[in-house]
Amino acid sequence: MSQAAKTNYILNLYPTTKLLFTLFIALSVFIVPTYWYAYAMLPVCLIIAIAAGQGKEFITLVRNGLLILLVFIFLMQAFFYPGAQILWQAGILKITQEGILYGLNMTSRILAIGSAFILFFRITSVKDFVYSLEKLGLPPKGAYVVLATLQIIPEMKKQTSVIMDAQKTRGVETEGTMMVRAKAFLPTISPLILSSLASTEERAITLESRAFSAPVKKTHLYEIYKTKHDTVVRIGMLVALLILIAGRILL
Amino acid sequence: MKTGIKNDFTLMAILLIPVCVAINMVGFQIAQLLRLPIFLDSIGTLVIAMVAGPWVALVAGLITNLINSIFNPVYLPFSLVSMAVGLAAGFLSMKGMFKKVWKVIIAGIILAFVSTIIAAPITVILFGGVTGSTGGAITAVLLASGQQIWTAVFSTQFIQEIGDKLLSAFICFLIVRNMSDRYLSKLNYGQIYMKD
Numbered sequence: 001m002s003q004a005a006k007t008n009y010i011l012n013l014y015p016t017t018k019l020l021f022t023l024f025i026a027l028s029v030f031i032v033p034t035y036w037y038a039y040a041m042l043p044v045c046l047i048i049a050i051a052a053g054q055g056k057e058f059i060t061l062v063r064n065g066l067l068i069l070l071v072f073i074f075l076m077q078a079f080f081y082p083g084a085q086i087l088w089q090a091g092i093l094k095i096t097q098e099g100i101l102y103g104l105n106m107t108s109r110i111l112a113i114g115s116a117f118i119l120f121f122r123i124t125s126v127k128d129f130v131y132s133l134e135k136l137g138l139p140p141k142g143a144y145v146v147l148a149t150l151q152i153i154p155e156m157k158k159q160t161s162v163i164m165d166a167q168k169t170r171g172v173e174t175e176g177t178m179m180v181r182a183k184a185f186l187p188t189i190s191p192l193i194l195s196s197l198a199s200t201e202e203r204a205i206t207l208e209s210r211a212f213s214a215p216v217k218k219t220h221l222y223e224i225y226k227t228k229h230d231t232v233v234r235i236g237m238l239v240a241l242l243i244l245i246a247g248r249i250l251l
Numbered sequence: 252m253k254t255g256i257k258n259d260f261t262l263m264a265i266l267l268i269p270v271c272v273a274i275n276m277v278g279f280q281i282a283q284l285l286r287l288p289i290f291l292d293s294i295g296t297l298v299i300a301m302v303a304g305p306w307v308a309l310v311a312g313l314i315t316n317l318i319n320s321i322f323n324p325v326y327l328p329f330s331l332v333s334m335a336v337g338l339a340a341g342f343l344s345m346k347g348m349f350k351k352v353w354k355v356i357i358a359g360i361i362l363a364f365v366s367t368i369i370a371a372p373i374t375v376i377l378f379g380g381v382t383g384s385t386g387g388a389i390t391a392v393l394l395a396s397g398q399q400i401w402t403a404v405f406s407t408q409f410i411q412e413i414g415d416k417l418l419s420a421f422i423c424f425l426i427v428r429n430m431s432d433r434y435l436s437k438l439n440y441g442q443i444y445m446k447d
Binding site: 199 | 262263265267268270272274276278281282320325382394422425426429434
């Protein structure tokens with residue numbers, strides 16, 4: 001995230017505040033019994049994403065990650081959930097009232113929790129999130145592992161295509177029947193694995209020369225702080241949660 | 252070398268985690284590029300389980316799913332599966348199950364069972380039996396032919412896992428066999444695979 005984006009007050013919230021919001025949505029869809037509420041969480045998340053300037057990415061991820069799955073799940077429940085009230089029947093296939101209801105309930109909750117989760121990572125950089133976890137007690141080595149992984153993945157993907165091209169020049173076929181394609185897998189992945197494993201030794205020496213595993217308190221070059229916005233948002237969520245629970249008990 | 256959960260997280264093991272997580276993802280990507288019908292997304296976890304032990308592999312499995320779930324939250328509950336596969340592979344390797352071809356086959360079958368037993372309940376309870384992959388169609392056919400949801404999901408899952416885990420285990424066997432003794436000697440569980 002650029003420095004300009006940092007002036008946005010949603011992006012500026014402390015990572016754990018945003019995580020609590022995700023947990024708040026996840027909990028509340030189990031407190032409120034109607035599926036309308038859970039479905040309404042998608043537009044809520046969308047509005048927050050747009051306000052944070054992440055609307056487009058949010059929609060793409062929800063569409064690619066959740067949409068097809070939800071349609072599948074809904075059809076599965078509609079057709080196969082055991083029920084007595086049959087709405088439509090053809091041969092062994094039947095749609096029941098109970099199935100549709102169960103399908104709506106299940107998909108609404110997956111959609112709500114899924115989109116809250118996607119929203120969290122759209123408005124929180126992993127760097128900030130890991131920093132806040134470190135403040136909560138995650139060992140610095142754990143933080144290193146997560147951040148290093150995020151760096152290594154694109155690097156290795158690049159290396160994969162280099163190796164694949166090299167093997168193609170050598171005559172390894174990557175097109176054709178399934179057996180031919182399957183045979184290309186090993187010559188691609190084994191040089192990749194062996195070379196990247198060997199590089200861990202050099203990385204170990206480099207890190208050790210900077211006292212990576214020295215048993216001292218580590219300092220940070222990069223820090224983030226909680227603001228009064230965080231307190232306001234947290235109290236707001238607590239009040240909303242109490243209202244929802246009270247409503248569930250009284251109604 | 253001292254082993255166990257307290258001693259396994261050496262610097263070398265910690266540095267292997269990011270690499271093996273990346274291998275998991277790249278393995279999946281290559282399988283997609285070559286249009287293979289299996290995932291091959293646990294090769295990194297198996298390799299790290301063999302050379303750095305079950306506990307490090309458990310963490311590698313967890314991180315793989317956490318990072319995948321940044322883009323697709325469906326992966327999140329399946330972290331348990333990756334963790335269990337890492338743990339199981341580590342213990343199998345300690346028993347020498349990745350040293351001979353016939354043992355690798357048995358290890359692959361055991362790993363397929365482990366991941367089925369953990370993945371199927373998650374699929375049924377959280378997602379009602381489908382997770383959007385091609386397996387959904389098989390599950391639907393089994394359900395339509397009158398099978399119970401649990402039987403249907405267990406069978407689908409096992410059919411998908413068995414090929415995947417057998418092949419992954421075999422690939423890891425070949426890769427670890429090619430590692431140099433000099434490198435293996437720096438890892439807590441490397442001596443299992445040293446040549447003499």
